[in-house]
Amino acid sequence: MPNHQEPKIITGNANPTLGKAVSRRLSMHRGMNVGLVDARVERFNDGEIFVEVFENVRGEDMFILQSTSNPANDNLMELLIMTDALRRSSAARITAVVPYFGYARQDRRTKARTPITAKLVANMMVSAGIERVLTMDLHAAQIQGFFDIPVDNLYASPVFSLDVKHKFKGKLDNVTVVSPDVGGVARARELATRVGCALAIVDKRREKAGEVAEMTVIGDVTDQICIIVDDMVDTAGTLCKAAETLLNAGAKEVHAYITHGVLSGPAIERVTNSVMKSLVITDSIEPTEATKAAKNIRIVPTAPIFAQAILNIWHGTSVSSLFDPESLEPIYDGMYS
Structure with a gap:
């Protein structure tokens, strides 16, 4: 994969505040502006979601920050449509940063004739073109096995x-x-x-x-x-x-x-x-x-740990190192001094 100058972050409407905080953290770590990719994610009058990316992302390492929280279906569709837009724009790799993974409570059949919706969501994400998932505290750890792509599960x-x-x-x-x-x-x-x-x-x-x-x-x-x-x-x-x-x-x-x-x-x-x-x-x-x-x-705040995890993924270094106090404490330096 080409060595790009900066990771590129795009966010939907689920948690724009966290997206901006992660962007600020990345800018601080990199010593230069790592702004959010300029895009619009909006709805037509009938509720259909439309995405347009205004920047060139060809060959870029893209990170989509989008929790699939309430309204879960709208936010999930935003994530899938943003992924499709980036894939058709020739992004080199697409990582879904999903701080809260919706539908995670439906991870198994609790009785006859019920779905395993978490597996269905995993299939949709992979089919859309997502190549890696970064999330936090999955409700059920086995959901990582529902994906045929790498899943990094951070812990709070x-x-x-x-x-x-x-x-x-x-x-x-x-x-x-x-x-x-x-x-x-x-x-x-x-x-x-x-x-x-x-x-x-x-x-x-x-x-x-x-x-x-x-x-x-x-x-x-x-x-x-x-x-x-x-x-x-x-x-x-x-x-x-x-x-x-x-x-x-x-x-x-x-x-x-x-x-x-x-x-x-x-x-x-x-x-x-x-x-x-x-x-x-x-x-x-x-x-x-x-x-x-x-x-x-x-x-x-989770921006410090997510920003560092994004940098580690971008650099190809360990994400699990963030579980160690020696690695985590400097990230939150000043907050708990």
């Missing part, structure tokens, strides 16, 4: 660990990381190991889908600062109930660190009125004004 845990060490400095002996269900134990254990604190689990039992009948705390959380860790928060019903359960089990206070702030329906109101001291999310999904105004919701 290293970033969260920096934040936890900063916010709870001097109190880490009294911190316990909590998984909100048995399936998330590996994610919670990773953060607990990085921070060097204890681990607990909230075991939930459902009588029917969408309703949590009973929650039980596995582990001692008496007088502990509990940090619930998960990959996404949607309506926040389970999260808020888990926080109440922990307080009833003797916890001193409860915080939550969750990668993707879907926050649909009554979620923000629930979190605001909940017993949680704070909910920390990333900007993998464009935060709404209500989210930014919520008194106990805080947003951690």
Whole structure:
């Protein structure tokens, strides 16, 4: 592949704020302006999506930054159509940077006659011409195997660990990381190991889908600062109930660190009125004004880690090196000093 002067970034309408932040970070790293590719992504009156790229991208290493968050179908189609436009414009390579991968919860057949939509989405992305995917905290790790192209799955845990060490400095002996269900134990254990604190689990039992009948705390959380860790928060019903359960089990206070702030329906109101001291999310999904105004919701930026990952892919160097504190801390230098 030709050695181009700079990586080229293009963004859709899903998360333009993150796209601009990544562009600024790349400009800082490169010591020159790495602006977003000039393009328009708009809709006709009937809702059809139209893309036009105004710059020459022939032979370029292109990165499309687009979360497939709400509205998931529109944002997914934007990603596919942008890919087609770049491929027909003779881009050398197209990498999809998808901070939040929609449809990831449909990763297996839970009952008869149901789809595996995550696999369908993977097929569409590859067919459109995407040659590599960069994402963060996939809901199910096996989705990487749905693609026949390289998939780099970043983790928010290293970033969260920096934040936890900063916010709870001097109190880490009294911190316990909590998984909100048995399936998330590996994610919670990773953060607990990085921070060097204890681990607990909230075991939930459902009588029917969408309703949590009973929650039980596995582990001692008496007088502990509990940090619930998960990959996404949607309506926040389970999260808020888990926080109440922990307080009833003797916890001193409860915080939550969750990668993707879907926050649909009554979620923000629930979190605001909940017993949680704070909910920390990333900007993998464009935060709404209500989210930014919520008194106990805080947003951690992902632009530093995504910009560095894009540079590593462009240079052909290791992306997994960003999982090490020695590599990550300089990227967030100044934020947690």
